[in-house]
Amino acid sequence: MSALLEVEGVHAGYGPVNVLEDISLEVGEGQTVALLGANGAGKTTTLRAISGMLKPRGRIRIAGHDVTGRATERIVKLGVAHVPEGRGTFAPLTVEENLRLGAYARRNGGPDLERAFTLFPRLGERRHQRAGTLSGGEQQMLAIARALMLQPRLMLLDEPSLGLAPNLTRELFKVLRQVKEDEGTAMLVVEQNANLVLEFADAAHVLETGRIVLSGTADEVSADESMRKAYLGY
Amino acid sequence: MERFVETLIDGIATGSIYGALALALVLIYRSTGIVNFAQGELAMFSTFIAWGLVEAGIPLGLAILLTLAVSLVGGMVIERVLIRPVEGGQELTLVTVTLGLFILVNGLARWIWGSTNRGFPSLFPDGSANLVGIGVAWESLGLVAVLLGVVGVLWLVFQHTTLGLAMRAAAVDPAASRLVGIPVGRMLMLGWGFAAVCGALAGVLVAPRLFLDPNLMGPVIIYSFAAATLGGFDSPFGAVLGGWIIGVAEALAGGYVDFIGQDLKILVPLGVILAVLLIRPQGLFGSPEVARA
Ligand SMILES: Nc1ncnc2c1ncn2[C@@H]1O[C@H](COP(=O)(O)OP(=O)(O)OP(=O)(O)O)[C@@H](O)[C@H]1O
Numbered sequence: 001m002s003a004l005l006e007v008e009g010v011h012a013g014y015g016p017v018n019v020l021e022d023i024s025l026e027v028g029e030g031q032t033v034a035l036l037g038a039n040g041a042g043k044t045t046t047l048r049a050i051s052g053m054l055k056p057r058g059r060i061r062i063a064g065h066d067v068t069g070r071a072t073e074r075i076v077k078l079g080v081a082h083v084p085e086g087r088g089t090f091a092p093l094t095v096e097e098n099l100r101l102g103a104y105a106r107r108n109g110g111p112d113l114e115r116a117f118t119l120f121p122r123l124g125e126r127r128h129q130r131a132g133t134l135s136g137g138e139q140q141m142l143a144i145a146r147a148l149m150l151q152p153r154l155m156l157l158d159e160p161s162l163g164l165a166p167n168l169t170r171e172l173f174k175v176l177r178q179v180k181e182d183e184g185t186a187m188l189v190v191e192q193n194a195n196l197v198l199e200f201a202d203a204a205h206v207l208e209t210g211r212i213v214l215s216g217t218a219d220e221v222s223a224d225e226s227m228r229k230a231y232l233g234y
Numbered sequence: 235m236e237r238f239v240e241t242l243i244d245g246i247a248t249g250s251i252y253g254a255l256a257l258a259l260v261l262i263y264r265s266t267g268i269v270n271f272a273q274g275e276l277a278m279f280s281t282f283i284a285w286g287l288v289e290a291g292i293p294l295g296l297a298i299l300l301t302l303a304v305s306l307v308g309g310m311v312i313e314r315v316l317i318r319p320v321e322g323g324q325e326l327t328l329v330t331v332t333l334g335l336f337i338l339v340n341g342l343a344r345w346i347w348g349s350t351n352r353g354f355p356s357l358f359p360d361g362s363a364n365l366v367g368i369g370v371a372w373e374s375l376g377l378v379a380v381l382l383g384v385v386g387v388l389w390l391v392f393q394h395t396t397l398g399l400a401m402r403a404a405a406v407d408p409a410a411s412r413l414v415g416i417p418v419g420r421m422l423m424l425g426w427g428f429a430a431v432c433g434a435l436a437g438v439l440v441a442p443r444l445f446l447d448p449n450l451m452g453p454v455i456i457y458s459f460a461a462a463t464l465g466g467f468d469s470p471f472g473a474v475l476g477g478w479i480i481g482v483a484e485a486l487a488g489g490y491v492d493f494i495g496q497d498l499k500i501l502v503p504l505g506v507i508l509a510v511l512l513i514r515p516q517g518l519f520g521s522p523e524v525a526r527a
């Protein structure tokens with residue numbers, strides 16, 4: 001049985017600029033994998049390559065399908081929900097419309113708005129408000145809630161806690177943990193808050209200038225000397 | 235008084251035609267940010283297709299329906315073939331492409347149909363209905379009804395269907411739309427298709443009042459630009475209301491202001507465009523350009 005997401009020897013970049021060098025990683029069904037690294041290391045670029053926003057070289061397989069170079073909207077159909085850096089919510093559309101769009105590529109059943117409002121009650125209170133008028137933290141919750149509307153098999157989360165107050169960050173990770181346990185959704189999480197994500201991840205990779213320099217279980221990576229100095233600060 | 239009311243109604247009727255073409259401009263501008271200078275020419279071409287079908291013995295109503303279907307497909311093909319390659323390009327490139335399309339379509343129509351004037355039958359019966367003592371031409375009622383019908387259908391599609399929601403999303407943020415699985419290219423094609431349908435309607439509605447020739451839409455497109463500018467280039471309701479206001483202003487100026495008369499009333503839309511650009515560039519209902527951090 002092969003992993004849900006397999007990235008093999010991927011190179012990718014922007015125009016003539018190459019950013020990723022020979023990236024390989026796997027995310028198993030229901031597994032949570034953290035992607036760590038300094039600013040500019042290539043974490044966002046890795047997620048973009050996986051969801052088809054960039055055309056990578058190498059090989060990317062999702063649920064056994066070779067999706068290298070496939071259009072984003074077709075990759076989404078395989079159950080891949082990418083919450084991009086900077087959220088990507090539709091500002092002029094309402095909270096409810098944003099959520100319904102999250103279910104656009106779902107194959108079975110209509111959008112389950114009530115579930116989203118149960119997970120994020122604040123969004124329920126604001127369902128008819130335009131997304132652009134939400135606070136930054138609320139927009140971040142909307143972005144996550146919208147991704148969950150797909151009932152994804154794999155979530156790509158790019159700094160989900162960016163701009164959230166500490167208590168909201170904890171709440172958010174609680175929701176993610178709940179989704180993971182209830183639905184077995186696999187996740188590839190980019191996060192600056194390494195402590196937090198390592199607590200909840202199964203495995204982790206550390207990127208440095210476009211290369212993976214350290215891989216292992218979450219415990220192994222947290223215990224690594226150089227890693228601790230560089231990213232965990234103790 | 236009666237003459238005033240008649241002028242007013244006449245203006246609203248004519249304005250409905252401007253509104254339909256303005257709606258076409260707005261549909262494309264909203265979805266792709268392109269001002270389609272060729273919209274009028276596409277409408278003229280559609281009208282010739284309807285004329286050809288009628289000449290071939292097809293009843294007018296059916297001919298128009300077929301024309302709308304052909305226009306839908308034609309608009310989509312034009313987006314895919316001509317516009318897609320320059321999508322997201324520089325403003326000047328886009329303007330050049332739609333101006334090129336203008337010349338291409340106009341030339342093609344001349345080549346196929348020549349430049350002789352032809353008559354085009356009206357969808358509506360002659361004569362007028364008596365509304366509270368005022369005779370209102372069936373044509374006027376028909377024009378307003380068609381425009382309201384089009385707006386109603388568009389509103390239903392955009393506000394109450396998943397397709398419409400996806401089209402709005404694609405217009406707002408193409409990258410984020412792809413991430414939720416929306417085939418953005420197909421949405422843009424549909425936007426051009428819908429626009430071509432609105433334009434075709436404007437064409438077959440205005441043709442009976444004028445003569446059908448390749449310059450059919452020349453004056454109409456200027457009034458429609460004024461209507462869209464006045465209403466706000468990204469607001470469908472603005473386009474309709476703008477169409478009516480321009481139509482009424484034109485009728486009043488032509489009928490009441492002696493030195494303007496029939497010859498100079500083209501100054502009305504130009505004056506409106508200038509005034510709007512100076513005073514309220516986003517138009518009555520448009521959203522001002524906002525840069526959000
Ligand atoms: N659109 C772009 N065009 C050109 N270069 C880019 C673009 N986006 C990112 N880069 C470059 O690619 C490299 C990796 O960027 P990336 O966004 O993947 O970093 P990151 O690890 O996500 O960083 P951060 O933690 O700051 O979000 C950087 O050197 C960046 O300058």
Ligand SMILES: [Mg+2]
Nearest residue numbers: 043044045085
């Ligand atoms: Mg990043």
